Amino acid sequence: MEALVAAPALLAQKHLQALKDIHKFSSIRRYHGMLPEKHALLYDQDVLGFLEESNLIEEGTVIARCGSKMTGFRLTDNARRDLKTMGVELDSSEPEPQELPTEDEDGCLTREQIDILADLYHFSRIKKFNGITPKQEIEDYDKRDIKLLYELGYILYIKLKGRAVRHAKGYILTEQAMRLLRRLGIAY
Template sequence: MEGRTVILTEKHIQLLKDINRYSRIKRYHGLLPRKECFMFDDAVLESLQENGIVEEGVIFTRCGSNPTGYRIAEHAKEELKKLGVDFSDHGGDWDKVKEEEVVTLDQLEKEHIDALVDVYHFSKTNKFGGMAPTDIMDDYDKAVIDYLYDAGYIFQIKVKGKNVKYEKGFVLSDKSMKILKQLGYAM
């Protein structure tokens, strides 16, 4: 990055912020997993790597899948700070991003919110045992459900037992509950 002119777009900055959010998560070894980069254009990530701003690494897991992950290069943090991109605990907008109670709706459309609301209500129905059954959720647009799952808005669960009527279903993540509370759909 040093000695080169690098033009950072809003997409670059957003990806850098997402990468930085994972820097303190021990189970990911401080790396943003590759699968979490699906909403970003590959060219954005590649340009950050080519310019030495982002480094690639491996997240070692017990299951042996060892996915690829990304982090901001140490030397790049100072350069980014000089460009006005501040990831420190004292950076104005960064404080808002880090706040527990503020959840952005950047990538969520109306159909995503509708599906989250339905998962919330299905999981509150005693008949469904605390989840939105997979067979009911199969009626929803697969792309919407896949996005919510891949982005960590919903989790898929499987339960077993003598009295279990619905074995597979979806539940909301904490992130989704915060969104639904912010929008007034959940208490």
């Protein structure tokens, strides 16, 4: 990563464009902030391979309760920092998509399960965890509660790959869980 800051000429325009495109997907909730693998097929695999080897992107897999998997790519924190240092503008001027109103979603959850969601939210906010709650951080919680939250669609299991990945397996909150936590004043 240090070489990237010292020699920005290593990144060709096609690399920078791929990084910008991957960043655009970071705010799309249904893709969990990742450029989906089906969209990544539009890029030369050598470009994505170079970006992954350079620790600018990491590959992730989100596993839903029905067993389906979504694989994609996201920017690493180092990439965001180094690109900002290089003067590459990543911030999007597009407004955040508005959430659709939903009915009451927390009627079937116990206080302990809501507390687990709150803890997962706070763990995911810790910078060193890169937006996920590492699997080992939830081992002390009741397995039945975790399973129920997963089956009800409040949490998803995620696996990340890449040389810069510190925590490869863990959980992320779904938009359903985030709406609940925002409504309760726990998340913003």
